[in-house]
Amino acid sequence: RINSDRLWETLHETCKWGAAHRYGKGPTETGMARLTLTDEDAHVRRWLAAEVTKLGCSLSIDQMGNMFARQSGKLKSSAPMIAMGSHLDTQPRGGRYDGILGVMAALEVLRTMKENGFQTIHDIGLVNWTNEEGARFPRSMCSSGVWAGVIPIESAWNLHDIHDSSTTLRSELEKHGFLGSMACSSNAANGTLLGAHFELHIEQGPILQDSNRSIGVVKGAQGYRWLTFRVLGRDAHTGTTPLSARQDPLLAASRMIISSHEIAKRYDALASTGVLKLPSNASTNTVASEVTFTLDIRHPQDSVVQFVQEECLKSFSAIASQDGRGVAFDWTLDTDSPAVQFDKNCISSIEAAADALVGPDKRMSMTSGAGHDSVYTNKHCPTAMIFVPCRDGVSHNPTEYCSPEDWYVFLAMYG
Amino acid sequence: RINSDRLWETLHETCKWGAAHRYGKGPTETGMARLTLTDEDAHVRRWLAAEVTKLGCSLSIDQMGNMFARQSGKLKSSAPMIAMGSHLDTQPRGGRYDGILGVMAALEVLRTMKENGFQTIHDIGLVNWTNEEGARFPRSMCSSGVWAGVIPIESAWNLHDIHDSSTTLRSELEKHGFLGSMACSSNAANGTLLGAHFELHIEQGPILQDSNRSIGVVKGAQGYRWLTFRVLGRDAHTGTTPLSARQDPLLAASRMIISSHEIAKRYDALASTGVLKLPSNASTNTVASEVTFTLDIRHPQDSVVQFVQEECLKSFSAIASQDGRGVAFDWTLDTDSPAVQFDKNCISSIEAAADALVGPDKRMSMTSGAGHDSVYTNKHCPTAMIFVPCRDGVSHNPTEYCSPEDWYVFLAMYG
Numbered sequence: 040r041i042n043s044d045r046l047w048e049t050l051h052e053t054c055k056w057g058a059a060h061r062y063g064k065g066p067t068e069t070g071m072a073r074l075t076l077t078d079e080d081a082h083v084r085r086w087l088a089a090e091v092t093k094l095g096c097s098l099s100i101d102q103m104g105n106m107f108a109r110q111s112g113k114l115k116s117s118a119p120m121i122a123m124g125s126h127l128d129t130q131p132r133g134g135r136y137d138g139i140l141g142v143m144a145a146l147e148v149l150r151t152m153k154e155n156g157f158q159t160i161h162d163i164g165l166v167n168w169t170n171e172e173g174a175r176f177p178r179s180m181c182s183s184g185v186w187a188g189v190i191p192i193e194s195a196w197n198l199h200d201i202h203d204s205s206t207t208l209r210s211e212l213e214k215h216g217f218l219g220s221m222a223c224s225s226n227a228a229n230g231t232l233l234g235a236h237f238e239l240h241i242e243q244g245p246i247l248q249d250s251n252r253s254i255g256v257v258k259g260a261q262g263y264r265w266l267t268f269r270v271l272g273r274d275a276h277t278g279t280t281p282l283s284a285r286q287d288p289l290l291a292a293s294r295m296i297i298s299s300h301e302i303a304k305r306y307d308a309l310a311s312t313g314v315l316k317l318p319s320n321a322s323t324n325t326v327a328s329e330v331t332f333t334l335d336i337r338h339p340q341d342s343v344v345q346f347v348q349e350e351c352l353k354s355f356s357a358i359a360s361q362d363g364r365g366v367a368f369d370w371t372l373d374t375d376s377p378a379v380q381f382d383k384n385c386i387s388s389i390e391a392a393a394d395a396l397v398g399p400d401k402r403m404s405m406t407s408g409a410g411h412d413s414v415y416t417n418k419h420c421p422t423a424m425i426f427v428p429c430r431d432g433v434s435h436n437p438t439e440y441c442s443p444e445d446w447y448v449f450l451a452m453y454g
Numbered sequence: 455r456i457n458s459d460r461l462w463e464t465l466h467e468t469c470k471w472g473a474a475h476r477y478g479k480g481p482t483e484t485g486m487a488r489l490t491l492t493d494e495d496a497h498v499r500r501w502l503a504a505e506v507t508k509l510g511c512s513l514s515i516d517q518m519g520n521m522f523a524r525q526s527g528k529l530k531s532s533a534p535m536i537a538m539g540s541h542l543d544t545q546p547r548g549g550r551y552d553g554i555l556g557v558m559a560a561l562e563v564l565r566t567m568k569e570n571g572f573q574t575i576h577d578i579g580l581v582n583w584t585n586e587e588g589a590r591f592p593r594s595m596c597s598s599g600v601w602a603g604v605i606p607i608e609s610a611w612n613l614h615d616i617h618d619s620s621t622t623l624r625s626e627l628e629k630h631g632f633l634g635s636m637a638c639s640s641n642a643a644n645g646t647l648l649g650a651h652f653e654l655h656i657e658q659g660p661i662l663q664d665s666n667r668s669i670g671v672v673k674g675a676q677g678y679r680w681l682t683f684r685v686l687g688r689d690a691h692t693g694t695t696p697l698s699a700r701q702d703p704l705l706a707a708s709r710m711i712i713s714s715h716e717i718a719k720r721y722d723a724l725a726s727t728g729v730l731k732l733p734s735n736a737s738t739n740t741v742a743s744e745v746t747f748t749l750d751i752r753h754p755q756d757s758v759v760q761f762v763q764e765e766c767l768k769s770f771s772a773i774a775s776q777d778g779r780g781v782a783f784d785w786t787l788d789t790d791s792p793a794v795q796f797d798k799n800c801i802s803s804i805e806a807a808a809d810a811l812v813g814p815d816k817r818m819s820m821t822s823g824a825g826h827d828s829v830y831t832n833k834h835c836p837t838a839m840i841f842v843p844c845r846d847g848v849s850h851n852p853t854e855y856c857s858p859e860d861w862y863v864f865l866a867m868y869g
C-alpha cells in the first residue's frame with residue numbers, strides 16, 4: 040500500500056522549486072514555471088538524485104541529462120530494468136501534476152518497497168526525462184526522442200532557449216552538472232536498455248471526468264505535427280493606405296487561424312495556434328510587415344493529420360491573395376510525432392490491475408491527446424500509460440489539479 | 455527660390471540620427487527609427503536649435519519640448535507668428551520624410567529668406583512638435599494636443615515608454631534638457647499664440663500619385679479612434695482539450711480582426727489592427743490565456759467612425775460566445791480624434807499659389823487620412839496643409855520616398 044499523504048506532501052514540497060502564478064490562498068494553489076534546466080529544475084533534480092540514492096538505488100545520468108535510478112531485484116541479473124518514467128519540467132504557465140506526478144509516484148513506489156522490505160524479481164526503477172515539454176528548448180519529448188534514436192543528439196544539444204539565443208540545451212546541461220557521461224541511447228552496449236516503460240500521467244483532458252471513470256488505460260497516442268508559418272506583407276500607414284492597396288499579414292494570419300480551425304473541426308481533428316508574434320516595433324497606426332504563428336495539428340490517424348495539413352496549405356494559399364495586394368507566406372515543419380499503439384501485454388496488465396482495484400466500470404480505454412515520453416520509449420521497449428482524471432480536464436494551466444483520491448487508486452496498481 | 459539641393463542634403467544629413475532598416479545600397483536608402491526623445495531625437499533637436507539660432511531666430515521651448523523658432527518681420531510687432539510646423543520624430547520602422555520633410559522645408563524657407571535679405575511683414579517661424587507619432591509614448595499628435603488644450607499636460611507627461619514602464623515622457627524631456635519653462639498653451643499670456651499654421655507633409659497614401667497630381671490641397675482630416683481590446687480565455691493543452699471545451703482568445707481575436715475589416719469595408723471606412731500581443735510565455739502546445747490587440751477606425755465623417763465602432767462591438771460580443779465555451783473581452787478608448795475642416799482662407803491661399811505654380815490640373819483637393827499636428831493647431835489658429843506625393847503611397851515604412859522634383863514645386867509656394 041503506497042502512502043498517499045507522503046506522496047502529496049513530497050510532490051507539493053518539491054514544487055517550491057518553480058512555483059508561480061498563484062490563483063488562490065492555499066499553500067498548493069499556485070501553478071508552476073519550472074522550465075527545463077533552469078535553476079529551479081536543477082534544484083529538483085539534485086533533490087531527486089539524493090532521494091533515490093538514500094533508497095539504495097544506483098543513479099546514472101546520460102548525455103541528455105536523463106536520470107535513471109535503478110533498484111536491484113531479487114535476481115540480481117543484468118537484464119534491463121522495468122522503468123516508471125515521466126518528467127519534472129513544466130510549461131511556463133503549467134501546473135503541479137503534468138509529468139511531476141508520474142515521477143513522484145514512481146518515487147513513492149520505490150519508497151514503499153524499501154519501507155516494506157519488498158523486492159521485485161527484476162530490477163525496477165525511475166526515469167526523469169529531460170525537456171519533455173519543449174517549452175524552453177523547442178522540441179517536445181526531446182530526450183526520450185534522443186534515447187529512442189529519433190532525434191540526433193547534436194540537434195537536441197543545439198536547441199536554443201527561445202528567449203535567449205546565446206543559451207543552448209547543452210550549455211545548460213553543462214552549467215548545472217547534468218551532462219552525464221553515459222550515451223543517451225536505448226542501445227545496451229553503451230546506453231540504457233529498458234525492459235518496459237510505464238508512465239502514470241494526468242489525462243490533461245476532460246474525458247475521464249466527464250465519463251466518471253477513475254482510470255484511463257491508454258492504448259496509444261494520437262499523431263501530431265507542429266508547423267511555423269511566416270506571413271510577409273508590407274508596413275503601411277493605417278490612416279492613409281486604402282484597404283485595396285494593403286499587404287496585411289495580420290489580417291491574413293487571422294484568416295489562416297480561423298480556416299485551420301474550421302478544417303480541423305470538419306475532420307474531427309484539432310488545430311491550434313498557441314504562439315503568434317509581430318515584430319517588436321509594431322505600432323497601432325502601422326500595418327505590420329510580418330507575422331509568425333504556430334500551428335499544432337492532431338488526430339489519432341496520421342493520414343488525417345496529413346490531410347488537415349494539406350487542406351490548410353491549400354486554404355492558406357487562397358487566403359494569401361484574398362485581401363488588398365496579397366501577402367506571401369512560408370512555413371517549416373518543426374515536430375512530426377506520428378500516432379503510436381502501446382504494447383498489448385502492458386495494456387492488458389494495466390487493465391487487469393484496474394479491474395481488480397476499481398472494477399471494469401471505473402476504467403476506460405483511451406487514446407492520449409498529448410505526446411509523452413512513452414511515445415518514444417514504445418519504439419524500444421514494451422510501454423503503456425495510466426491516465427488519471429484532472430479537474431475539468433484543465434492542463435498546461437496554473438490551476439491544473441488532480442485529486443489525491445484518484446492517485447490512491449492507480450498508485451496501488453502501479454506498485 | 456528655395457534651394458532644393460540644400461534641402462535634400464540637409465534632410466538626409468540629419469537622418470544620420472536615427473537611420474535604420476537599410477533596404478538598398480544608396481546612402482539614403484534606409485528608413486528611420488528616431489523615436490521621440492531618444493538620444494537620436496535629442497541630437498537632431500540640438501542641431502535644429504543651433505541652425506535656427508544661426509539664422510537669427512529667437513528660439514523658445516515649452517514644457518512639452520515643442521520648439522518654436524521665430525524670425526522677426528518688418529513690423530516688429532508682437533502679433534503672433536505665422537508658423538510652418540511639423541515633427542522630427544518617426545515611427546520605429548518609419549521613413550525619412552514623414553514629418554521630417556515639413557520641418558526641413560520650413561528651415562529651408564528661413565535660410566532662403568536670410569540669404570536673400572527677404573523679410574516678411576509679420577513674424578514667421580518654424581515649429582517642431584514633440585511626439586507626433588505616439589509610437590514610443592502612445593498618444594499621437596501629443597504635444598500639439600497639449601498646446602491646443604485637448605490633452606492635459608499631466609497625462610501627456612505621464613505617458614510611459616511602451617517598452618519600459620519606468621520611463622515617462624516627462625523624465626525623457628528632463629533627461630535631454632527639453633523640458634522648457636514656457637507653458638505649452640495656445641494662450642497668449644503664458645504660452646505661444648500662433649497667427650496661422652501651415653504644414654507641408656507627404657500624403658502617406660497613393661491618391662496623388664494615382665491621379666498624377668503634384669500638390670494636394672488638404673481641406674481637412676478624417677476622424678479616427680484607437681481602441682485596445684483584451685480578450686480573456688483559459689490556458690489549455692492543445693492536444694487534450696476538445697475544441698468544444700476551449701476558451702481560445704486568439705481564435706476569437708482572429709475573428710474580431712476579420713469582422714472589423716469586413717464592417718469597415720462595408721462602410722467605406724478603415725479598420726486596422728497594428729498591434730497584437732500574447733503573454734510572453736505563450737507556447738505552441740498551449741492555448742493562450744489572453745490576447746490584446748489594437749483597433750484603429752477611420753472615416754472622414756465622425757458619425758461613420760462611431761457607427762463602425764458600434765458595429766464592431768456588437769459583432770465582437772457575438773464572436774465572444776461563438777467557439778467552445780466562449781471568451782470574455784473588455785476594451786478602452788485610447789485616442790479619439792474627430793474629423794476637422796481646415797481654414798477656408800488658408801486653403802484658398804494654398805490653392806491660388808498652387809494654381810500659379812503648377813496649374814489647376816496638377817493640384818487636387820483632398821482629405822488627410824492621417825492625423826497631423828495641424829488637426830490640433832486648427833482649433834486655435836487658421837490652419838491648412840499641403841500634401842506632396844510619396845512613392846506608391848508608402849509611409850510608416852522604411853522605403854518611404856518623396857522625390858525632390860515634387861518638393862521643388864511646393865517649396866516655391868511655401869515661401
Ligand SMILES: NC(=O)NCCC(=O)O
Binds near residue numbers: 172179180411691
Ligand atoms: N504531455 C505533454 O504535455 N506533452 C507535451 C507534448 C504535447 O504537446 O503533446
Ligand SMILES: NC(=O)NCCC(=O)O
Binds near residue numbers: 276278595824825
Ligand atoms: N501623420 C501621421 O502619421 N500621424 C500619426 C497619427 C495617425 O496615425 O494618423
